[in-house]
Amino acid sequence: MLFIDTHCHLNYSSFDKDLDAVIQHAIDQGVYRMIVPGLDVASSRKAVLLAEKYQSIYAAVGVYPGEVDNFSEDQASEIISLAHHPKVVAIGEIGLDFYHRTDNQEKQLQIFQKMLDVASSINLPILIHSRQALVPLTQIIMRWREQNSAISCAGIFHAFEGGFEEACQLTQLGFLLGAGGPVTYKNAKTKHQVFSKISLSNIALETDAPFLSPQKHRGERNEPAYIPIIANRIAELQGCSINIVAEVTSRNVHTLFNWDN
Numbered sequence: 001m002l003f004i005d006t007h008c009h010l011n012y013s014s015f016d017k018d019l020d021a022v023i024q025h026a027i028d029q030g031v032y033r034m035i036v037p038g039l040d041v042a043s044s045r046k047a048v049l050l051a052e053k054y055q056s057i058y059a060a061v062g063v064y065p066g067e068v069d070n071f072s073e074d075q076a077s078e079i080i081s082l083a084h085h086p087k088v089v090a091i092g093e094i095g096l097d098f099y100h101r102t103d104n105q106e107k108q109l110q111i112f113q114k115m116l117d118v119a120s121s122i123n124l125p126i127l128i129h130s131r132q133a134l135v136p137l138t139q140i141i142m143r144w145r146e147q148n149s150a151i152s153c154a155g156i157f158h159a160f161e162g163g164f165e166e167a168c169q170l171t172q173l174g175f176l177l178g179a180g181g182p183v184t185y186k187n188a189k190t191k192h193q194v195f196s197k198i199s200l201s202n203i204a205l206e207t208d209a210p211f212l213s214p215q216k217h218r219g220e221r222n223e224p225a226y227i228p229i230i231a232n233r234i235a236e237l238q239g240c241s242i243n244i245v246a247e248v249t250s251r252n253v254h255t256l257f258n259w260d261n
């Protein structure tokens, strides 16, 4: 069984000491590809460096809503130049976060729009972060999809926070929904409902390592090697085998990123 972790922050300093072992551990569990997103210019640059060093790593580059305060035009140009690297597969993670910050909504909206423009100019999919912002975010994205209907790829809603109706709306726009550690939590009823009712062809697996560890590793650092735990829970919710989950979710990601192999 082969899996892809579509969202892991292996560029965080908490992996600096043992990254070789973390990657080997993931590969031993069948996690043969890992997407490392950027949060700002420095972490985007580090994601690209990791992608150059490790065959199994691919990068995404972008400016995250938590990092918009010091954003400048120079940084936008640097993101654009990094985005042309052959192992950069998406612009991300980008989006809106009105849970952690409400005092800079204008700035968040402005930079999110800027990142969407970068994605359409280079024809790359997007990795979306949304916290308490799904309604405005969906409106902006619908407009973006209309204006860029020639772009076949949409992206992944990382750590999807919505209900079934919102899930349907986004999958119709061409997005995959990211399923991570929280689907293994007993009380995550909305997530259980969403990930049992939507089609497996709309799901991508992700850990968000070092955060959001699955139930049996809560309190520990999360790692891409835990992807099979998430896949197993998705298999239960979907009423299929974990082999099917591995096969279909990997195929979804291959299609999104236009990978031949």
Ligand SMILES: [Zn+2]
Pocket (backbone or CB within 6 Å): 007, 009, 037, 093, 158, 208
């Ligand atoms: Zn993340």
